[in-house]
């Protein structure tokens with residue numbers, strides 16, 4: 001499809017980002033050398049105790065080169081500016097782009113690509129890129145742009161459309177799979193992956209959050225989608241200059257790869273194995289592709305081995321500007337994984353890509369243009385040659401023509417004309433018809449006609465000439481008259497329009513003054529228009545429709561379940577985030593409201609100043625009229641002062657307006673974050689609840705067995721144990737405040753399921769009989785647990 005000629009050859013840019021290690025930061029494990037201007041290097045120093053365990057390899061330090069290294073304290077905006085902004089710029093210009101994050105689970109891939117779940121400032125490359133792209137599109141009026149997004153998840157070699165609306169209702173396995181199709185030109189097409197149009201930043205952000213939420217819902221402790229799947233968020237941009245049939249299309253892939261951790265890291269006796277295998281098979285194929293690409297003289301690149309390498313074929317060694325971010329969590333126990341990640345990055349850095357400007361001629365637009373041209377040429381040709389029209393005149397048209405000819409012939413007015421339009425068929429028909437009539441009358445009245453003609457010829461030759469001349473003059477006169485009349489008519493019409501226009505303008509204020517001031521407070525600038533949060537709310541309500549609990553509990557939550565949910569919420573780590581964000585949101589709302597009011601004030605002030613200026617101007621005009629010596633052209637200091645005042649107010653209006661716009665984006669983002677946190681909370685609760693129910697059933701069966709002879713219910717063992725509940729155990733990703741904890745748990749993929757076992761141990765010393773009805777029993781259990789939680793809290797606060 002390419003062919004614009006513009007081509008950019010470059011190797012894949014490879015960056016490293018080091019995750020903050022928090023308080024447990026280990027000094028001396030690595031060093032960053034940023035002296036060189038073009039490349040930086042990362043040196044990893046293996047501690048002695050670890051180095052001894054290395055098989056075949058007694059090296060103590062490793063050095064890797066990167067385009068740039070983002071050390072622990074690097075912020076999201078800096079990462080965006082150096083890595084993503086240049087790629088986004090190219091995408092806007094019509095080049096494909098890819099940014100992918102590679103690293104072990106917990107090293108910060110999702111944080112870098114999508115962003116943190118709590119703070120607005122933690123938003124990652126995707127939201128920032130969307131913001132940047134839509135900003136640029138708004139500024140560029142020379143082209144017409146269309147943007148679509150798609151969100152693909154690849155799990156176990158199967159592709160899923162994260163924006164498929166059916167995601168809400170069905171399980172991952174039941175959704176239609178996204179499959180790869182290859183056309184004869186070896187271009188990849190993805191079947192069942194929807195492209196959703198996004199007209200602005202908000203719409204695109206809503207889609208991103210929808211996809212992330214869908215991904216979260218589909219995840220179970222069994223499938224571990226978030227660490228074992230790849231996610232590809234793609235922004236599709238097409239642009240066209242008005243009137244042109246040439247279209248530029250580009251795709252920007254933002255890729256969050258599966259965790260790169262390998263199995264069999266340590267062999268017998270804690271020895272590190274040099275060739276460890278990826279847990280994720282498709283990453284293994286990715287590595288093979290990269291090895292093949294980095295080798296010279298390799299003709300076959302095994303792209304087709306996995307779905308992910310097929311989808312990213314253009315990004316690796318093809319028509320694309322590609323950047324890789326190696327995310328590294330340089331904890332002591334992650335040293336081997338970190339070295340693997342760096343080695344992978346070094347190979348990727350060898351790959352050369354050739355990005356081509358993706359220009360193509362839209363066949364549909366071309367067809368429309370050509371059809372129009374053909375019609376025009378046909379018309380022209382028909383008029384010139386009279387041969388081109390193929391279709392015959394209809395019966396109706398023929399009758400109409402007969403009538404026209406009849407009236408024409410019968411009209412005694414010498415000036416009467418026969419006008420059938422610029423249609424050669426009609427003109428021809430008229431001639432032949434008249435000829436027929438002539439011939440007919442010739443036969444019946446041959447004599448008279450010929451006599452008459454000869455008479456005229458003989459006697460009235462001179463008179464005829466005179467008559468003709470007179471008639472010609474008359475014709476000219478009449479033509480001139482008509483022209484004059486038509487012109488007059490046109491003028492009258494214009495006058496009427498102008499009058500109407502002026503009437504409209506007069507009611508809005510004097511035109512002249514308006515032009516001289518050039519104050520342009522456009523409609524779209526009014527704060528009320530800008531500050532609508534309706535759409536964001538619409539989305540949140542759609543998220544609320546998600547069928548978690550209703551799906552599992554068959555419609556409604558029981559009262560007990562609701563109560564349990566309330567308690568669960570209390571203990572959940574995310575509820576703190578939700579509360580925090582709620583507060584922040586309130587604050588932002590208040591700020592926005594205040595700003596809106598201020599903006600209105602400034603607007604009123606500008607209007608007031610405008611009024612004063614008008615007043616002043618009128619005064620001066622009046623003065624100039626009554627006193628001709630007074631020059632109106634000289635600058636009036638008062639007027640000038642008013643003008644500068646207006647300019648200043650306009651400036652502050654603009655600044656405040658931009659701040660309001662920024663606030664709006666932030667508020668929307670926060671709302672989406674909160675929605676996501678709420679959904680996650682519900683989902684965690686759902687998992688916990690079903691686990692509790694299952695445990696209860698198991699225990700009940702046991703209880704049945706140990707029921708004592710006097711038939712009083714013996715309380716199940718697990719209810720009596722009094723282990724404190726880990727309050728934080730439900731959050732899959734530990735929050736920023738406890739980073740070091742996360743990195744410690746990086747490799748425990750069964751985190752959720754393993755902790756859930758120690759979790760189900762509420763205690764009670766008061767025997768409460770169970771009913772045997774699982775629903776009610778679950779409620780009772782939840783109640784006991786809730787009470788226990790409260791008692792614990794009380795106990796804690798008393799200590």
Ligand code: ADP
Nearest residue numbers: 019104105106107108109110111116733734735
């Ligand atoms: P991955 O996607 O690679 O498995 P995450 O992006 O989920 O890893 O990161 C794991 C945890 O570490 C998350 O809680 C995330 O918020 C946090 N984190 C990662 N990188 C950073 C960073 N640069 N700054 C602050 N927190 C980070």
Ligand code: MG
Nearest residue numbers: 109110226227
């Ligand atoms: Mg992740």
